[in-house]
Structure formats: structure tokens, C-alpha cells
Amino acid sequence: MDALGTVTRQVEARSIDETFALGERLGRVLSLGDFVGLDGQLGAGKTLFSRGVARGAGVPPDDVSSPTYSIVQTYTGRLPLHHADLYRLRGEGDLFATGYFDLLESDGAMLVEWVSQVPSARPDDSVLIEIEVLSPDTRRLKVFARGERSQRLVEAWLGPAPT
Numbered sequence: 001m002d003a004l005g006t007v008t009r010q011v012e013a014r015s016i017d018e019t020f021a022l023g024e025r026l027g028r029v030l031s032l033g034d035f036v037g038l039d040g041q042l043g044a045g046k047t048l049f050s051r052g053v054a055r056g057a058g059v060p061p062d063d064v065s066s067p068t069y070s071i072v073q074t075y076t077g078r079l080p081l082h083h084a085d086l087y088r089l090r091g092e093g094d095l096f097a098t099g100y101f102d103l104l105e106s107d108g109a110m111l112v113e114w115v116s117q118v119p120s121a122r123p124d125d126s127v128l129i130e131i132e133v134l135s136p137d138t139r140r141l142k143v144f145a146r147g148e149r150s151q152r153l154v155e156a157w158l159g160p161a162p163t
Contacts, residue, residue, distance in 0.1 A: 008154045008161060009143040012134070019045045019131075019139055020052040020061075027056020029156040030109040032079055034149070037115030037122050040131030045139050046113045049131065050083060053111055057081045071098045080108030086117040095121055125149045 013019040026036065030053070038046045051061040058077030065073075072084045082103045089095050095118045104110065104123060115122050122128065125147025132140040143158070145151045155161070 023049040023052020024056040027053040034109040035126040044131040085113040087114040
């Protein structure tokens, strides 16, 4: 297994609605302590996907915006959802000042955009979703999982791995 984890799935979303729906399905199966990191180029759909996750977790999607300037926001749904955007950060010191690492230890699930900006922000047991733009409407989501908990989360979200 490399630093990203094991590639457990690749999923294509052929529209904005499908990208949102994939996020919503993930949000429905999130549990306290789950960690999901998102990466992809600007405009890839990370915040759209995050809005779907939030809706699935019982948070109104209109309450969700990219926390680029606030860095971390917490939403209340069927579980606390901590949503972070690390785009503007340059290292662990910047992240430490936000209280981020305290949130990792708290009750709630974590959803982190631009997680690769601060590699130490991603815990050992975590899911990473890389969103790749294939066309104006189509996205490929590459899903990596590190740890047993995260493997179970991916299976609950996308079903058992094909054999």
C-alpha cells in the first residue's frame, strides 16, 4: 500500500446531479470518526460533492459553502460534520492554529477539501477521493482507503469490491 492507500474504486459521474448524488450516498453512511479527504483541480467539483455529503448527513446543502477563508466549518445534521478547506494553507503550523487537530479527536465526521496541501492532516485510517475532470460534465472519482474502518466505509458507500 502506498501513501494514498489502496485504490478501492473508480466511479464516473456523468453530470453535476450524479456528482452531487454520489456525495449524498456517502453522507448517508458516514459515522462518527470517519474521515474523507478530497483532492482535484480548481473547479473539479469538490464543494459540489461536499454539499451532497452534507445533505446525506442531514445538513441542508444551502448551508454548505467552501470554507476557503474560514478554513473549518461545522454543520449539524444527524451527526456533526466538520468541513475544512486547506487550499490556502502552506503547512501543519497554519493548520494547527485553526483547531483542526482538536476536531479530529472530537465527535463528528471530517470532510476535508484540498487535503494534499497539508499531508499530515490526513489520519492513518481515512478515505481519499481524487476528483478528475474528464469533460465539462463528467468527473472520475478515484477512491483510496487506508485502514479497515475506511475500507468498510467505502463498501457501505459503493458496495462490495468487484471480484
